[in-house]
Amino acid sequence: MAYALITGASGGIGWALAQELASRKHDVLLVARSEATLLKNAQELAQKFGIASDFLALDLSTSDAAIRVNDWLTSKNYLIDVLINNAGFGSWGKLETLKREELNQMMQLNMQTLADLCKVLLPSLQKNKEAYILNVASTAAYQAVPTLTTYAATKAFVLLFSRGLRWELAGTPVSVSCLSPGATSTGFIDRANMGFLKERAEKFSMKADEVARIAIQGMYAGKAEIIPGALNWISAKMAELIPKSLPEKIAMNLYKTGK
Numbered sequence: 717m718a719y720a721l722i723t724g725a726s727g728g729i730g731w732a733l734a735q736e737l738a739s740r741k742h743d744v745l746l747v748a749r750s751e752a753t754l755l756k757n758a759q760e761l762a763q764k765f766g767i768a769s770d771f772l773a774l775d776l777s778t779s780d781a782a783i784r785v786n787d788w789l790t791s792k793n794y795l796i797d798v799l800i801n802n803a804g805f806g807s808w809g810k811l812e813t814l815k816r817e818e819l820n821q822m823m824q825l826n827m828q829t830l831a832d833l834c835k836v837l838l839p840s841l842q843k844n845k846e847a848y849i850l851n852v853a854s855t856a857a858y859q860a861v862p863t864l865t866t867y868a869a870t871k872a873f874v875l876l877f878s879r880g881l882r883w884e885l886a887g888t889p890v891s892v893s894c895l896s897p898g899a900t901s902t903g904f905i906d907r908a909n910m911g912f913l914k915e916r917a918e919k920f921s922m923k924a925d926e927v928a929r930i931a932i933q934g935m936y937a938g939k940a941e942i943i944p945g946a947l948n949w950i951s952a953k954m955a956e957l958i959p960k961s962l963p964e965k966i967a968m969n970l971y972k973t974g975k
């Protein structure tokens with residue numbers, strides 16, 4: 717049986733997606749950097765749901781990451797019919813204050829590795845009668861977000877890349893969906909140095925398992941875009957309809973002072 721490969725499956729939304737798939741009796745392969753957590757997660761899923769699981773501890777923010785994932789799959793004779801590109805992070809702050817190395821890592825992980833994994837693993841996905849790619853963007857993909865400028869731009873890339881690839885693969889066994897969560901309770905805010913927003917964000921954050929349930933349902937239904945939560949959906953779609961400067965100004969005021 718083919719596996720679902722999930723990146724960023726050591727915690728947060730990726731771990732919730734892995735649990736959701738395992739609960740549907742899908743075998744899973746988990747990829748992230750934290751080896752001990754991946755081992756624990758893979759064992760937990762196998763025991764709890766009686767599925768096959770394995771993991772690869774790998775930094776996906778390097779230019780050869782997709783090739784290394786593919787080499788690992790080949791060496792283990794693993795076939796995949798689901799690819800979930802979830803690993804990603806944001807960094808809050810003005811461009812001039814952020815570290816160049818961190819920005820480059822973010823762009824490599826959020827965009828280049830995601831696109832490269834689609835490219836490199838596509839032949840293997842195409843061997844199935846049905847296969848799925850789920851790329852994780854964000855509601856930030858739908859508008860510019862000052863102080864999360866590079867992050868939002870990487871997510872806009874994910875959204876447009878996914879929509880384009882979906883058309884290219886129409887009529888083939890591979891369905892492509894893009895998941896755009898809004899605020900979700902995970903390690904994201906701490907990783908992005910946005911602790912000042914934590915209290916406020918917690919009030920309207922969704923739970924990762926709720927996001928994952930909606931995401932997997934939408935993926936199997938072959939949806940182009942999945943935006944969990946009515947408010948998130950409305951705000952993303954509004955941002956497409958109203959003058960761009962309006963949501964940008966709101967975002968600037970929300971994020972700039974940290975208050």
Ligand SMILES: NC(=O)c1ccc[n+]([C@@H]2O[C@H](COP(=O)([O-])OP(=O)(O)OC[C@H]3O[C@@H](n4cnc5c(N)ncnc54)[C@H](OP(=O)(O)O)[C@@H]3O)[C@@H](O)[C@H]2O)c1
Binds near residue numbers: 750751855
């Ligand atoms: N939480 C939100 O509010 C929110 C909203 C919209 C979109 N998203 C998107 O959702 C996705 C998941 O984020 P999350 O909220 O679940 O954040 P999270 O809790 O910080 O989880 C991030 C996951 O990505 C992995 N990861 C990070 N850097 C990596 C690297 N260099 N190589 C391999 N794996 C790496 C982490 O594992 P290791 O540290 O073990 O490597 C972890 O498993 C991201 O693409 C994020 O942009 C999140």
